[in-house]
Amino acid sequence: MCVNGYFSSVVQAEQKVSILNHYSLNREKLRRFLVSRFRDVDFADDVLQETFLKLDSFAFDKPIHNVEGFLFRVANNVALDMRRKFVSDQSRDQKWYETKVVAESSSPTVEDEIDVKKQLEQTIACLQLLSPRSREVFVANRFEGLTYKQVAEKFGLSQSTVEKHMIKAIKHLIDHRGKN
DSSP states (O other), X not given: OHHHHHHHHHHHHHHHHHHHHHHHHHHHHHHHHHXXXXXXXXXXXXXXXXXXXXHHHOOOOSOOSOHHHHHHHHHHHHHHHHHHHHHHHHHXXXXXXXXXXXXXXXXXXXXXXXXXXXXXXXXXXXXXXXXXXXXXXXXXXXXXXXXXXXXXXXXXXXXXXHXXXXXXXXXXXXXXXXXX
């Protein structure tokens, strides 16, 4: 049995050397095949390199009768695997990029924060120009979150009067924004 295992490994080694020699002899043919198939010289060169590595690590346990056909089949399979991996990597990278862009676009920048602070300061300055009652009604509704009914109860006003103060305050803010 030991002799049989030794004989088998010698045959495998001889077949491997034979196939790698065929690879060397057919390298340019393989390259032309890959370039014509995939229209990319650099990709073809990468595939040839990966094909050599695959052949070098391949366990040749069965005899190969059509070595040239085998070489072309291995090179084509390596190319297809590399393309699939490339497409998969691109898809993953695109999803990551889109996620990153969305995250960055939803995060306020320093400029955004400065703009918001400036707008708030302008709004507060504009509210100072309102009558005290209109300002109180507006602040209670918009900043404290009270409903018109709750504001009316808080200040002892009718709901209609609260609505009129809110209309006055909002109109004042819109007019003031148009000037700035």
